[in-house]
Amino acid sequence: MKAVLMTAPGNPEVLQLQDVANPSVSVGETELVVRLRAAGVNPIDTKLRKRGTFYPDQMPAILGCDGAGIVEAVGTGVKKFRVGDEVYFCNGGLGAHQGNYAEYTTVDERFAAHKPTSVSFAEAAAAPLVLITAWEALYERGRLEPGEKVLIHAGAGGVGHVAIQLAKLKGANVCTTVSSQEKADFVKQLGADYPILYKQTDFAQAALDWTGGEGVDLAFDTVGGETFHKTFPAVRIYGDIVTILEPDANTVWKIARNRNLRIGLELMLTPMLQGILEAQQHHADILAECAKYIDAGKLKIHVSQELPLAEAAKAHQLIESGSTTGKIVLVI
Structure with a gap:
């Protein structure tokens, strides 16, 4: 699959589109393989790119906490989702678990929510964090x-x-x-x-x-x-x-x-960094509630710019300019 790899801390140019192996299809009991359609870009991504991830011994890294896509495969214990379901989530991208600047990823079903049906994948991917x-x-x-x-x-x-x-x-x-x-x-x-x-x-x-x-x-x-x-x-x-x-x-x-x-x-990354499963499940519950508001027309996510996956470096440059409105998204 195609993925944007960060090979070392540095300027946006350290983000390079490369070919890497697809996530394993023999997933864990409650894991989903997701074919990503979009990845949100957040200030935390630019900070990790500049100073290094939370797990510097696990390089290269794929950044991107926010993702939205279609379930491609499910583990034997998955109950909440089926192949073909559209999902969105905040998971990975901190240097340990793979992030979402990629064509595919895996996520535990407990940490994902059904994507709001009324918005695009880009809008959904902009939302979780x-x-x-x-x-x-x-x-x-x-x-x-x-x-x-x-x-x-x-x-x-x-x-x-x-x-x-x-x-x-x-x-x-x-x-x-x-x-x-x-x-x-x-x-x-x-x-x-x-x-x-x-x-x-x-x-x-x-x-x-x-x-x-x-x-x-x-x-x-x-x-x-x-x-x-x-x-x-x-x-x-x-x-x-x-x-x-x-x-x-x-x-x-x-x-x-x-x-x-x-x-x-407030640091919403704490559950991921500390491995607090209940709190990560709570985050998915929040996304499920917000999806209801979005589909009811009571909550909108403003995407100011959509860029192709290969232009992740440009997305980082735009965020670091400090003048963006709403969110920037990589469309995969």
Whole structure:
């Protein structure tokens, strides 16, 4: 099969399309062989390409956590899927289990969900990592309740644009930071109540003004760095802030402490990295629920660009430019 191999850490050019052996058809009892039709590209892919995977002794590696495709073969113990079923999932791509920049892969049936029927394979492949991240951050770490006010950073980005929609589905009011009027218009279409043009406006003050000086109930940081601690004053006393980035060593915690903020850390890769089967199954359950929302027209995944598998390096370059809206997908 064709696959994009990362032979060593480095620039996007280390990603090369090569011929490799197909995954074995004699799969384990609960495994599926999937003929991939698309693979989502995420910032974690670019980070692993630059610095090396979590398993540097297992090279070369095939990156790509997100995949969507058609079940080609099933193990003897598979109960949930049949050959020909369309599936989507977040599995592999961290350096141990094969990722999805390839024509075929294997995935345990417990970690996959039926693909939403109303969208393309490209849209489905763009969805898993960002859906799970936003779902866990808002609903589980942030304990979002109907009627609450939420600040979502980078609302036009991959995680941000689905976070807006999930927050609205919960009945929350949403303000979100964006870099341009074009992106402000985009997030309004997703349901955002108040886009904040952060290059022109102090976003913390804007959020305070929006909430009558009280602060939002929950802030969701998808940017990291100084944005994290600059968000503290925008959150109400005893409120929540959840970040998907590791807090910087220079983070000033005083305002967070004085406001008694509850800090949540969200890394949806933990179950894969730690081998926590129950949590990986929970991720598949989240995807199954989101598929219902997608097919009901209540949740949309925005794919800004589709590229052929051979142009994985270009996809990484686009993500690293920092100006993309929604998601980039490799079509296989």
